[in-house]
Amino acid sequence: MSEIDAAVSPTKDFAPQNVQGNILRGYRHGKVRHLMLEVSNRDVARRFLAASADGTQKDVPRITRSADWSRDNPLETCFNIGITFAGLRALGLPAEQLATFPSEYAEGMARRAIKLGDFGQSAPENWPSPFDQPDRIHIVASIYSNDETAFDTVEVQVGRAFTILGTRNGRNLPDDKVFFGYTDSISQPRFKHVFDPDQVGVDEPKDPLGTVLLGYVTHFEGVEFAIPEPKNVFRDSAFNAFRVLQQNTDAFEAYLSKAATELEKNPRQYELLPKGAEANINGGTNRHEALREVVAAQMCGRWRNGTPYELSPNSDVLGDLSKTNYDYKFGSRCPAGSHMRRANPRGGPIVQRVANYSRRLVRRGMSYGPDPETGEHGLLGNFIGANYGAQFEAVMCDWINFGLQDPEITGTNDPLLGANEPETSVFYLTTSTEHRIRLSGFPRFVIARGGAYTMLPSLSAIRYLSGLKG
Amino acid sequence: MSDDGGWLNTYVNSLPERRWFQFLSKYVVVPFWVWRDGKPKLPGGPRPSPQPSDSTQRMMNLLMPLKDPSPIGRAKAVMALAQNVDEVFAGLDNVGTVHSARFLLIEDHICMISVYDGDFSNYIRDFISTIGSVFDALMLVVEGGDKLRPCEKNVEAFIDWVRDHDLFQAPDFPVELFALQDAQIGKKPNDPPHAVESLPRSLILQLHANRNISLGGGYRGYPGYSAAQIRNKLGVGW
Structure with missing residues (x-):
């Protein structure tokens, strides 16, 4: 049996x-x-x-x-x-x-x-x-x-x-x-x-x-x-x-460096990441590297090791925290524009009040490449649901791109997955105060290849x- | 049309105003071209666009034919809405993406005219799950509505029906019509390019397929902001 x-x-x-x-x-x-x-x-x-x-x-x-x-x-x-x-x-x-x-x-x-x-x-x-x-x-x-x-x-x-x-x-x-x-x-x-x-x-x-x-x-x-x-x-x-989704990792890492360099000159950088918090990121690192990781974490909604940014904005140490159990609210540290929050706003505030949890998708994927000749690499993804219009397409056209679910991000695209152009792309970093730091000039990091x-x-x-x- | 003088040119230029030519066009020329190069009906509503500002303040012009256009039938349509007015307002609030919406009785149609943000099918689907009962009441008085009831069990068919009855929005720049007509029959747009002097014919043939249309996407008095952005700025909560 x-x-x-x-x-x-x-x-x-x-x-x-x-x-x-x-x-x-x-x-x-x-x-x-x-x-x-x-x-x-x-x-x-x-x-x-x-x-x-x-x-x-x-x-x-x-x-x-x-x-x-x-x-x-x-x-x-x-x-x-x-x-x-x-x-x-x-x-x-x-x-x-x-x-x-x-x-x-x-x-x-x-x-x-x-x-x-x-x-x-x-x-x-x-x-x-x-x-x-x-x-x-x-x-x-x-x-x-x-x-x-x-x-x-x-x-x-x-x-x-x-x-x-x-x-x-x-x-x-x-x-x-x-x-x-x-x-x-x-x-x-x-x-x-x-x-x-x-x-x-x-x-x-x-x-x-x-x-x-x-x-x-x-x-x-x-x-x-x-x-x-x-x-x-x-x-x-x-x-x-x-979906065959090419991931432009070089451009992504280069952008993180560029953003971190700018942030190091920003007088409000300590509202983004307090002095000394570098010790709790990547097992302890310098200010520049730590700021890179903060940008990566806010863009995704998780630190790269999976720790939810919402639960831990100043450290990537998971400790006793749960990887899955949390919710978003007004004033969340996880930016409304982050990839995860766009794809699944959980029970958090959204414009389409009836839509919380209604556009869930099953995601199954594995990485491909790098191709020995072109170096192309990315993800072979399956996005599974009962209805394209109500789930996959609804998420892609109103939430991942366009950002209709929150007036603070409407008109912007997902920083990781979105259809971005350097001339128009915008992403707002949250800080420990109400001040938000504007990032711009990043290209499309994920390119559909089939x-x-x-x-x-x-x-x-x-x-x-x-x-x-x- | 030619600007050269000469009696033949003058005569040809005057053809559209001549009664015999108008008669010939109406009963022979247009039917012939419909037979030879008829255009399929173009779908209603705004078209998806890569430009985010095109995705706010989108116009819906939904013409629903009345089953019974007599005063009694019209009264039934009025009652269908009047009995559900609270639900309609609550639904508009909860869908969250509507700037304005109104219902009109015009000729043999009950019309829903609204301005909304984002994708059309999401707007309709959220509406169905919020105030499906109102659409069910409406579908009772609308031609072809019976097979769509209850809307909650016929979501896809209902959305397709609405798209079919939402007015086609003619492009703001008329020559863009060619590309839409090409795409509708699965051809690569403007390949080969169309002669611009054939535009009047293409337009006439399209108006044969889409009798009622919206002339352009509509006018906005301010740039494309979402309803929630406006509420947010006004501090009335979104």
């Missing part, structure tokens, strides 16, 4: 056998390979999907289910798929059913570019292969393992059924860091009915399953997101924004698609 049976309370209808395994909890594997696939032969593709859902055929990887999850005996290799709208069409889903899918998904990520901040350097016109032909990407298949030989084995198996347009390899950096140097993946939605050992003791409100799966109660009172037709088939599916809107179909949906005729 797997752990999940004990972990999932006997909620009516929730069937972990029907949900893909990468949605409700993260795997613990250290590496991933994403394959961007085109359906070149409909029948062969359908047979692969049938076998993959079934999981008994030796030379076809089995789709990993939520029910396969185990803390003590994790699977050596996990395999999951996301299907684009173009992919559904390629597999032969009839037009009257295609019409029941949400319009954001039908348009696809590249056509939603302006709303997502993907313009300028991030514009889809600049995306490299295979993302320069978004309509050809039908499926994004993901292989998770610690053992790289597994990737090649599975890739060969998949390649017999699909045209492989391109691949992206990702890996976890040591200590759960990302290239910007921050510890990542600390705060995630946690779901009613799902046990997640990584989230024990977190005091944020639990999220209903409808936050991420189709067919369940959502965080919006009374609101249910539409399930595409046939509903009994597509229930338990989720929508995913797969991606796709995919549905993570339920097992019943995969079987249904594999049985389409014509």
